[in-house]
Amino acid sequence: MTIRSARVIVTCPGRNLVTLKIETDQGVYGLGDATLNGREKSVVAYLEEHVIPVLIGRDAHRIEDIWQYLYKGAYWRRGPVTMSAIAAVDTALWDIKGKLAGLPIYQLLGGRCRDGVMVYCHANGTSIEDTLEVAQDYKSAGYKAIRLQCGVPGLDSTYGVSKDRMFYEPADNDLPTENVWDTPAYLRVVPELFKAGRDALGWDVHLLHDIHHRLTPIEAGRLGKDLEPYRPFWLEDATPAENQEAFRLIRHHTTTPLAVGEIFNTLWDCKDLIQNQLIDYIRATVVHAGGISHLRKIAQFADVFGVKTGCHGATDLSPVTMAAALHVDLSIPNFGIQEYMRHTDATYDVFPHGYRLSNGYMNVSDAPGLGVDIDEAKAAKYPYKRAYLPVNRLRDGTMFDW
């Protein structure tokens, strides 16, 4: 089973998505997501210029060997571009292996550990009232877990609050949108949001929040303590996690569970956080953390220390990643929760897939491999459109974390 060809498909059905398609000499092909929001073309170039040439002629069955070849053979290791490219190859090869075996990938990973994958959705609004109105609709729709993000009084916009209430797509302009950030105002509104959330939604639904890297460790400790009476399922990305040690300070001040890792690319980015139990959930996912093979290693390492998974699942990860993550979610003992943001209808038209949501749980079809395809003719109808993620500045103009 030799890799005969591979090519990158870029499409923009509402947002840019990058897909690697690997074809074998026996006509079986596999798909991998290579989308890196705001830097998509860097991964396209990495794949086309540096990865695809060394794939041709290799044995498609040798997933781990190819992973090691691409990781060690590059000499320059880790980082979002390299690991997204490796992830796309890895995922496509698992797709091929599943198709050849006639099995869904979760069966190749050891079979089911659960009947369904609990997901969380995103409720957001410019005000607390707007946010909770959306949250109530999601609770009525059967979701067991809801992320709450609301506007910050005095700020024109903030992370996580979409303009049209349905599809949140932060990459919104040909050049980066500049937003103003105000931490004190944010620290005042989030406890109000969660108090109102518990009053309105009750206690039989999990409530989550994404700080999105915008607090210092002591500010995060403060917010975690303020939210303890409302028992959040987790506080995500409490502080920039390049300094993994920073989480020790947060841990010292609050029992609110902590989640981090959507921007991590390898186990080495989170090893210390996990083995020192500085976090409760690891958010790394298929497309940015080296694919199914490496995500499993992260999950297995986390299991040793009682840390659960909480894979990233925003709409800038394609349905290929959502399907791949669900296969991993089904097959590991320390699954925590899966993020799920509904893609646009145009995206689902380009990426026919078998995964389905029912009463707050996701499940994959039992189609061999990933259970996702790409309609290349429809993909071609949506040409790439450069788009950047926003940036934040403080009121005095200082660059800050978005």
Ligand SMILES: O=C(O)[C@@H](O)[C@@H](O)[C@H](O)[C@H](O)CO
């Ligand atoms: O938890 C999340 O879903 C967010 O952090 C993401 O929406 C993130 O902002 C985007 O993936 C960035 O492209």
Ligand SMILES: [Mg+2]
């Ligand atoms: Mg996040």
